[in-house]
Amino acid sequence: MNWPYELQIGWRYTRAGRGGRRNRFISFISGVSMLGIALGVAALIIVLSVMNGFQKEVRDRMLSVIAHVELMSYSGEALADWQATAAKARANPAVVGAAPFVAAQVLIARGEDMRGAIVRGIDPALEATVTPLAAQLKDGPLSRLKAGDWGIVLGGELARSLGVREGDKITLVAPSGQVTPAGVVPRLKTFTLVGTFNAGHYEYDSGLALIHVDDAARLFRVGGPTGVQLKLADVHQARQVGDQLAQSLGPELRVRDWTRANANWFDAVQVEKRLMSIILTLIVAVAAFNLVSTLVMTVTDKQADIAILRTLGASPRSIMGIFMVQGAASGVIGTISGVGLGLLVAFNIDVIVPAIERLLNVSFLPGSIYLISRMPSEPQSADIIPIAITSLILAFLATLYPSWRASRVQPAEALRYE
Template identity: 70%
Template sequence: MSQAWPYEMLLGWRYTRAGRATRRNGFISFISGASMLGIALGVAALIVVLSVMNGFRKEVAGRMLSVIAHIEVFAPDGAALPDPRLTLSEVRRNPEVVGAAPFIGAQGLLARGETMKGAMLRGIDPALEPEVTDVAAQLKDTALKKLTPGSFGILLGSDLARSLGVIEGDQVTLMAPSGQVTPAGVVPRLKQMTVVGTFNSGHYEYDSALAMLNVDDAARIFRLEGPTGVRLKLRDPNEAPEVTQQLAGTLSGNLLILDWTQQNRTWFSAVQLEKRMMFIILTLIVAVAAFNLVSTLVMTVQDKRADIAILRTLGASPASIMKTFVVQGALVGVIGTLGGLALGLLIAFNIDVIVPFLERLFHASFLPKDVYLISRMPSDPQAGDIVPIAVISLLLSFVATIYPSWRASRVNPAEALRYE
C-alpha cells in the first residue's frame, strides 16, 4: 500500500463505473450517471444563459451606439449653447474624442392624415453627424445630402415611417410642443415636412420613434438661436465615464455632460442585476445535482462494505479508504463538469442556428423585436463567466464527497464481515 494514491484512483474509477455484476451495482451505476448528467445539464444551462445575456447586452449596446452619441454636452433647460464653436473646439482637444457634431434635441408629434405618432426629434448637421454615429455614416452619401437648410426635409426611422404609412417623398406634419400665442389663444405650431428617406438601426426603440432634420430647420421650428448641445464619439465607448469627468474640468460655461451609460443607466443596471440573479439561481441547480453525489456515494459505501473491510484487513488505512471514495465522487464531478462545458459551449457558439430551427419547428417567434429590441438570439461566451462556473461546479462536487467518504473510512471491518 506504499504507492496507494494511483491504486486509489484506479479503485475509485472502478467504483464509478459500478460494474453490472449485480442488480444493485447496476442501479448504483445508473445513479452515478444521473448525477453526472445533472451536473452537466446545470453547467450547460449556466453557460448558455449567461452567454445569451452577454450577447443580448452587447448586441443592444452596439445597436444603441449606432444611433446615440458616446457623450452629449448640452445647455441646461434645453436652451441654445452660448458659443457652439467654442464648445466644439474645446471637446476636440481631448485625445479620446474622434468626432463631434452639434445637435438640437426635442420632442414633437408627427401626423399623416388621422395617424399621429410621438417622435424624438434630432436636429443634426449633415456634414458633421457622420463623425458621431454609424447610422449617419451609412447615409452620408444618400439621404443626409437631402437634409439641406430651408428644405424642411425629415429622415424617419423605418418603423416610424411604416406606422405613419409614408415613404420617401411623402409629406408629414410636424407639431412642436410649444404653440404660438394668438388673439384666439395658444395655437399649436405646425410645419409641413418632406420625408427624404428612412434609416434602420436594428434597435426598435429608435427605429420606431427617432426622426432627424437639419439643425438650422430645427432651430427655426423650435425658435432657438442655435444648437442645444454637442454630441461626441470616442475611440473607446467604455472610456466614456472617465472622459466625461475630464471634460467637466475643461469646458467653459455652465454645461451638462452625460455619457451613454448614464443616459441608459436603468436598462444596463436591470440587465446586470438579472444576470447576477440568473447566475445564483442556476448555480443552485448545479448545487442540487452535485449534492446528489451524497446519496450516490452513501449507496456505494453501503454496497461496498465488505470490500472496504477486506481492504482494511489487508492494511489499507482509513485515509486511503476515504481517498478512494473522494476520487469516485470527484470523477463524477469532473466528467459532469467537462460534459457540461462541452455541451454549453456547443450550444452557445451555435445558438444563431439552433434558435431559428426551433422557431421554424414550433412556428413561434422567441424574440419579438417590439418587446426585446432585437429579433435574433445573440450569444457571447466569455471566459470571465465560464471559468467561475467550472470552478464552482468542481468545488461543489468535491465538497459533496467529503461526508460519505468519511463514513466509508469509519467502517468497522469486523462488523462489515460478520454476515458475509
C-alpha cells in the first residue's frame, strides 16, 4: 500500500519481535504496556457500568413507589380544588396520570412496639395510574382500602418489625394532638391491617403505610387532599416538566420532582462515580506512560536505523513521526482491546458473576444484607466514549518525549561505533 514511510516503519517497529534477544524484550515490554492499557480501560468500563446498573435498579424501585412530580400547597393544608389542579397539570402533554394524596409522619404502635413511618392517604383507583406499585396492588391489598373502614397497608419490613399480620389491629398516633379539658393529648386511631407490600426498596418497605385518602383527611383534620401526584411519560424529563408546571400553576403551589426529593442520594452517587472514574483513570495513565520506557528503549536500540534514515534525507519531523506512530499504535490497540473486553464483561456480568459465585462457593451480594441480590450492569456510551478518548490522549502524550528524543539523534554520533 502507498502509505507514508513514517507509518510503515512505525508499524513495523510496533509488531517487531524478532532480531535478537533485545528486540524480543522490547516487544515484550510493548505488549505489557498495551495489556496494561487494555485492562485499565476494561476495568473502568466495567466498574462504571455496574455503578450505572445499581443506580438504575435503585431508581426504578424508588419510582415504583413514589410519583414523578408532586404538587402541594406551601401551608400543608388541603387544596381548594384538587381536581382543577390535576386538570391544569394534565394540560401539559408530558403528564399522563394524576392522583390526590395526603402525607404525614406518624407513630405506629402495636402493644409496646412503636415505629415511626410515613402515612400516605391515596385514592386506590387513581393511585394505580401514577405508581407501578399501586398498579400491582390494585386488585389486591389496595382494593380492600375503603373510606370509613380504617384499613391500612404496611410495607413488609414494617409489618415484620411490628409483628403484625393481616387482620391485626394497630394504632396510629397523629403528629398534632387534640385539646381537651385535661390539656393537649395525642390523637390516636385504630386501624386494621388489610395487606402488605414489598417494593424492593428498604426505605419504603420499612417506613411507608398506605390508607384511604378520605381516612387520612379525617385523621389529620385537613379537610381533603393536600397534594396531587403526577406521572410523566418520560421520567428523565421530571425536572424540566416540574419547572414548566411551576410557571403554569402559579406561585401558590410547591412543585417537587423526584430528582429534587432525593437529591442527596443522587448527588452522593454522582460524587462516588466521579471519584471512581478519577481513581481508575490513574490506572490507565500509569499503563499509558509505560509506553515512555518502551519507546525510550526502542529509540536507544534503533539509533543506527535513525542515523541511516537521516543520511537518506529523513527530516527530524519524520523521525519523530515514526516513533509517535509506534506509540500511538500501541495506545490504539490497547484501547480498542480494553473497550471490547470491558463491553464483553459488562454485557454478560449477569452470567459471569453467578459462575464465579458457584466456582468459589460465595455470595457477593447476599439478599439478606443488600438491597439488590444480583450484580446489575448498564454500559452507557456517555461513559465509554470519554474513557476511550482519554486513553488515546494519554497514550499520545506518552509518545511525545521519546519521539522528540529520537528526532534529536545526530547521525555522526550514532554511527561512530557501528
